[in-house]
Amino acid sequence: MATDDKVTGPASCFPSIETTCGKPVAHWFALPDGVADRKPMAQVAFLEAEHGIGDGHANAPVAFHSAQGG
Incomplete structure (x- = not known):
């Protein structure tokens, strides 16, 4: 992978x-x-309500996991 490749999609939110x-x-x-x-x-609503994570941050791991077949 080239060093100038940017992470896109839900994974781009992971550091934040x-x-x-x-x-x-x-x-x-x-x-x-x-x-x-x-x-x-x-699942997103669960993360928001039960763990206090914001909507965008809750969507990212759920979307990524879903895209991986989870």
């Missing part, structure tokens, strides 16, 4: 999520796994 929310992105990936039976928007 870690800085703003104070936990590694792996933490935010694990939480929706616990509610995997819910639709993605319900």
